[in-house]
Amino acid sequence: MNLRALISQGEGERLEFKKKTTHPTRIARTLASLANTHGGQVLVGVDDDGRVVGVRDAEEEMFVLREAAAHYIDPPLTLEFREIETEGEHIVLVIKVAESHNKPHRAQIAPASGGATCACAMKACRPAPLPRRSWSASSPQPDSKKFRLTRMSCAYSTTSKPPSRALR
Template sequence: MNIKRMILEGETVTQDFKKTITSCEKIAKTMVSFANNKGGKLLVGILDDGTIKGVKSEDEERYMLTKAAHFYAKPALEPIFEEIYVDDKLVLVVEIEESDTKPHYALGEDGKWWVYVRVKDKSVLASKIVVDVLKRQGADKGVFIEYSSKEKALLEYLEKNERITLTEYGKMLNLGRRRAQRIMVDLVLSGVIRVHTTEKEEFYTAS
């Protein structure tokens, strides 16, 4: 593992830096977002700008991370730890593998369980549609879609336009939010459309 190269890459969709672990809730959010995505690594002892500070108390960091993974993530996660010395400073590398039991929820400071996904270098709250997609991907039952005028209208719209939001789709066909969500979930699962989540919005494009 080339730790210096990893640090040079900066924070990414599969990599996050932490100087130290101070909150189980906050770190669980990052861990869960990795598990719900393609997995990822936490580098503890590194500042956001890539400065290597090193870990002062490895036992304390491991304790907080394990506690977060076991009690602040649902289903629980199993982090893989590796200690690496860089210029005589200890960096704790914590790997969270992509889960096959998605979605994972993180316990928030409000006492509620929330699903997070990784978007670029941030852990972002997942929408109802993304949560449903994760659930049904895990069930792996396949998707049978009967194309009604509602689905056809969406696909025709996306042939002429780059993107659409759930709200726009609902307004276009005068659909209730739940009905529109169900259609979107089916089309995402079947690979016909793609969901794009950003920090500010969520939108859909043709695949």
């Protein structure tokens, strides 16, 4: 895998740069977004401008990502990890998120945020309550204290570009 070629593509619908993972709830939105669309990759240790900064502790970063995928997303996701060492001796994590066959995935909301999290994680989406009978007996509703589930009125279509400006 050529890291430079991947970074030169820039961030987009299938590629996200993260300097580091700070908390499972924050990265969970990105992971759910990729799984709910066409899948993609997250590069941890790369600034938003494409500069390689590396990760301090690759194991810690992978722990946070595994926690997010297993405990902060419903249904949980399986991730593929790869460590790449650059010429400057930086470590970059490449996380592959496959397009899911169990859509939609919902990311847990950070307790302080109070807002709903869209499956696509775009700021242009507005929350709407889920219909009462949206869960079947074969797919029980997750613990309502842990997840604030919503259906989103999404301004982002997987076949088009993101909206030019976010709705507030």
